[in-house]
Amino acid sequence: MMLRYALRTVRHRKGGFLGAFLALMCAAALITACGTLLETGLRGTIRTERYAATPVVVSADQNVHQSTVKHKKGKTKTKHKAKPIAERAWLPENLAARLAAVPGVERVIPELTFLAQPLTPGGTGDRTAYGHAWDSAALTPYTLATGTPPRAADELVVDRYLADRARIEPGDRLSVQSTQNPRTYRVTGIAVPAGDGIRRQTSLFFSAAEARRLAAHPGKVTAFGVVPAKGTGVAALESAVAKALHGTTAQVGTGDERGPVEFLDAAAARIKLVSMGGAMGGTSLLVAVLVVVGTFALSVQQRHRELALLRAIAATPGQIRKLLGREALLVGAAAGVVGALAGLPLGSWLHGRFVVLGAVPATLQHTVSVFPLFAAVAATLFGAWAAARVSSRRIARIRPAEALAETGAALTRPAWGRILAGLVLLAGGTVLVVLLSVLRTEPASTPVTFLAVVVLASAVALLGPLLVWAAVAVLGTPLRLTGPGGRLATANLRGNAARMASVVTPLTLLIGMTCTVLFVQPTLGHAARGQAREGTRADWVLAAQGPGVPAQAARQLRTGRDVATEVVRTTVRVGLSKYTAQGVTTQGLARTWDPDVTAGSLAELTKDTVAVSELAADRLRLRPGSTLKLTLGDGTPVTLTVAAVYARGLGFGDLTMAHDLVARHVDNPLAATVLVSTHRSQEELATAVRKFPGVRVVSPATADSLQAERQQANAEVNYFAMGLVLAFTAIAVVNTLAMSVSERVREFALLRLAGATRRQVLRMLRTEALSVLLLATALGSGIALAVLTAFSVGMTGTAAPAVTPLVYVAVVASAGLLALVASSLPGRAALRVRPVTAATARE
Numbered sequence: 001m002m003l004r005y006a007l008r009t010v011r012h013r014k015g016g017f018l019g020a021f022l023a024l025m026c027a028a029a030l031i032t033a034c035g036t037l038l039e040t041g042l043r044g045t046i047r048t049e050r051y052a053a054t055p056v057v058v059s060a061d062q063n064v065h066q067s068t069v070k071h072k073k074g075k076t077k078t079k080h081k082a083k084p085i086a087e088r089a090w091l092p093e094n095l096a097a098r099l100a101a102v103p104g105v106e107r108v109i110p111e112l113t114f115l116a117q118p119l120t121p122g123g124t125g126d127r128t129a130y131g132h133a134w135d136s137a138a139l140t141p142y143t144l145a146t147g148t149p150p151r152a153a154d155e156l157v158v159d160r161y162l163a164d165r166a167r168i169e170p171g172d173r174l175s176v177q178s179t180q181n182p183r184t185y186r187v188t189g190i191a192v193p194a195g196d197g198i199r200r201q202t203s204l205f206f207s208a209a210e211a212r213r214l215a216a217h218p219g220k221v222t223a224f225g226v227v228p229a230k231g232t233g234v235a236a237l238e239s240a241v242a243k244a245l246h247g248t249t250a251q252v253g254t255g256d257e258r259g260p261v262e263f264l265d266a267a268a269a270r271i272k273l274v275s276m277g278g279a280m281g282g283t284s285l286l287v288a289v290l291v292v293v294g295t296f297a298l299s300v301q302q303r304h305r306e307l308a309l310l311r312a313i314a315a316t317p318g319q320i321r322k323l324l325g326r327e328a329l330l331v332g333a334a335a336g337v338v339g340a341l342a343g344l345p346l347g348s349w350l351h352g353r354f355v356v357l358g359a360v361p362a363t364l365q366h367t368v369s370v371f372p373l374f375a376a377v378a379a380t381l382f383g384a385w386a387a388a389r390v391s392s393r394r395i396a397r398i399r400p401a402e403a404l405a406e407t408g409a410a411l412t413r414p415a416w417g418r419i420l421a422g423l424v425l426l427a428g429g430t431v432l433v434v435l436l437s438v439l440r441t442e443p444a445s446t447p448v449t450f451l452a453v454v455v456l457a458s459a460v461a462l463l464g465p466l467l468v469w470a471a472v473a474v475l476g477t478p479l480r481l482t483g484p485g486g487r488l489a490t491a492n493l494r495g496n497a498a499r500m501a502s503v504v505t506p507l508t509l510l511i512g513m514t515c516t517v518l519f520v521q522p523t524l525g526h527a528a529r530g531q532a533r534e535g536t537r538a539d540w541v542l543a544a545q546g547p548g549v550p551a552q553a554a555r556q557l558r559t560g561r562d563v564a565t566e567v568v569r570t571t572v573r574v575g576l577s578k579y580t581a582q583g584v585t586t587q588g589l590a591r592t593w594d595p596d597v598t599a600g601s602l603a604e605l606t607k608d609t610v611a612v613s614e615l616a617a618d619r620l621r622l623r624p625g626s627t628l629k630l631t632l633g634d635g636t637p638v639t640l641t642v643a644a645v646y647a648r649g650l651g652f653g654d655l656t657m658a659h660d661l662v663a664r665h666v667d668n669p670l671a672a673t674v675l676v677s678t679h680r681s682q683e684e685l686a687t688a689v690r691k692f693p694g695v696r697v698v699s700p701a702t703a704d705s706l707q708a709e710r711q712q713a714n715a716e717v718n719y720f721a722m723g724l725v726l727a728f729t730a731i732a733v734v735n736t737l738a739m740s741v742s743e744r745v746r747e748f749a750l751l752r753l754a755g756a757t758r759r760q761v762l763r764m765l766r767t768e769a770l771s772v773l774l775l776a777t778a779l780g781s782g783i784a785l786a787v788l789t790a791f792s793v794g795m796t797g798t799a800a801p802a803v804t805p806l807v808y809v810a811v812v813a814s815a816g817l818l819a820l821v822a823s824s825l826p827g828r829a830a831l832r833v834r835p836v837t838a839a840t841a842r843e
Contacts, residue, residue: 032343035372147189332384422462464501511780531651548670583662613649
């Protein structure tokens with residue numbers, strides 16, 4: 001019975017349910033898209049290219065492990081956790097003999113992979129260049145199309161892609177920037193891979209001795225390719241190899257497990273994509289619930305007379321709730337299916353944009369299954385049902401006579417339960433803001449930042465009518481002075497506070513969330529760059545357009561009294577926690593770098609010591625003389641003594657070690673920057689480093705600008721990720737405003753019949769929209785300011801959020817334009833109907 005009535009209601013009130021349908025459809029599309037990203041991070045395939053002809057690959061463990069044992073109530077529980085390291089881990093070369101002795105192994109091919117950037121005008125396009133020894137060409141396999149293999153230290157074989165792109169022929173000379181100083185090689189041959197599976201990389205093959213020199217890891221290899229003997233199955237060989245390697249940290253991979261060994265960036269991107277997809281999906285779900293509840297509340301409010309009549313003819317509260325619940329489920333099912341299907345191409349487009357922005361490598365293939373679809377439909381159905389239940393509480397609980405009495409006038413005040421819930425959410429949001437002010441790491445503070453905005457916006461949604469009345473009390477007199485339109489707008493704002501509150505909520509969320517998204521990264525970036533500026537004492541900085549600054553360039557500047565400090569950056573693990581780190585050359589360090597040492601001395605910085613930031617010292621309970629055990633970027637464990645504690649950790653990283661210690665354990669040992677203290681001019685320094693391609697001499701101010709550009713490029717990924725949530729919120733603003741205005745056709749007609757002109761009614765609408773915008777701007781800006789200030793206090797130690805005035809004005813202007821357009825267009829459409837016809841039409 002109720003289902004049949006719900007179907008008839010939906011069929012005959014399509015316009016009334018259109019707003020809820022659009023909100024739910026957008027929510028389902030966004031949840032599906034985020035779900036596909038999350039699934040790609042969890043199950044995305046990384047297809048192998050380099051190891052295509054090698055069914056079994058042995059590689060080093062790319063994780064740091066930690067086991068904890070707990071004894072509770074006579075039981076022992078052991079938990080094992082693993083976290084990825086930042087650089088490539090290496091294997092001992094002598095494992096080759098053990099692998100060769102395994103039954104069923106025909107050949108063991110050692111692999112070396114290292115940085116090798118060809119210095120050609122056109123670069124390598126969208127492919128990454130790697131260097132290898134020619135002995136490992138059989139892993140793909142590569143074969144010579146022309147020429148001879150490299151035998152001497154100055155000989156090189158390039159692949160067909162690079163040869164065609166740079167127009168290289170055997171006998172040509174090619175300069176390569178690898179892990180050492182740039183060197184010019186004679187091209188002896190051009191190699192081609194079997195098939196067309198190589199699409200993401202280009203290979204440069206060196207002689208075995210030169211490859212070992214450039215790899216800079218004596219006695220170690222990147223991986224081993226194990227080729228089975230004839231008649232030996234891959235599964236049997238994998239089992240035998242794993243048994244032979246028992247007791248070592250070596251990993252055995254087959255099939256799709258070989259891809260992560262080859263593309264470390266894709267393996268690391270999985271974690272990033274899981275985090276990004278989860279954060280986007282969680283925020284989208286919270287925003288969707290808030291928006292959908294508001295939309296359904298407005299829809300139920302528009303049907304107040306109909307529902308009151310049902311109560312008057314003996315419909316029970318349970319029947320009203322069932323009716324609204326079934327209507328919501330019908331609308332939610334249709335919207336969920338349509339939105340989920342629309343979310344599939346949206347997810348694919350999102351993945352493609354992240355690849356273009358560099359957040360996700362192309363080697364991590366987009367994965368789609370039915371799970372995100374089902375999750376989106378289920379979330380949409382639950383959200384619609386929950387929204388209907390919340391929205392129907394008042395009309396279902398009050399007595400029939402009261403329901404009929406309220407149809408002719410707006411509700412006088414919100415229910416006490418709503419006010420209490422709003423106060424609870426306001427208190428919860430305040431607690432989150434206070435918590436945010438003590439969180440000092442970005443991974444911990446970022447989710448709390450956006451959660452605080454949503455919780456405070458939810459408090460605004462529940463306390464909205466009270467806030468509207470307060471705004472009218474302040475703005476009423478100025479509005480009445482503007483003429484008849486202002487007086488009508490004031491009366492409407494006061495008498496229809498619940499309806500106006502439903503419009504204030506999405507506008508507040510839009511402004512608050514947009515300001516937070518736009519200004520949270522600059523707040524952190526400006527503070528970090530400020531510390532870096534204050535701590536840089538160098539006269540000039542060497543920057544590189546390529547992989548980095550070679551060590552020889554820095555050595556060439558160390559003449560007489562000049563100092564050149566090389567800086568190499570990496571990430572290390574202390575336990576399972578990740579810390580940014582850098583390695584610096586210590587000679588004359590005080591002349592180029594000042595991290596504001598608060599304890600100890602940088603003079604004690606050696607290969608056996610480390611300087612730590614105050615944040616790291618507080619978290620790890622360290623002081624000068626303490627012992628710190630950490631895992632370097634390539635998984636090598638070291639124990640160091642704390643030499644100093646410094647204040648400018650945001651600008652220079654959490655840990656600072658000796659340059660040589662860090663450089664031996666990173667994939668790219670070239671300096672990210674070189675800080676130079678000298679009396680020589682910029683032109684003289686540029687002349688001294690002229691022979692190093694891509695290296696240029698810039699001022700500290702220019703280096704700061706380059707750093708700002710890199711930060712902006714990284715922030716674009718976050719802007720794009722949260723931009724979809726903001727777009728959904730903007731759609732909700734337009735949707736809610738259009739619904740709010742479209743229900744007032746009869747009201748407009750009565751105003752016209754009472755003598756109001758069309759222009760006066762439109763002026764009233766504009767005044768209402770601007771009043772709502774002013775209130776939403778105040779609330780949204782206040783929320784954003786509180787959250788950003790707390791974020792700044794926690795992350796930088798100062799209450800100084802970085803807000804760009806022009807950007808803020810653009811945000812408010814955009815929200816105002818949305819509000820005016822979304823109210824004016826439906827208003828003009830409503831005024832096209834003859835007043836008598838609209839006033840006498842059936843509801």
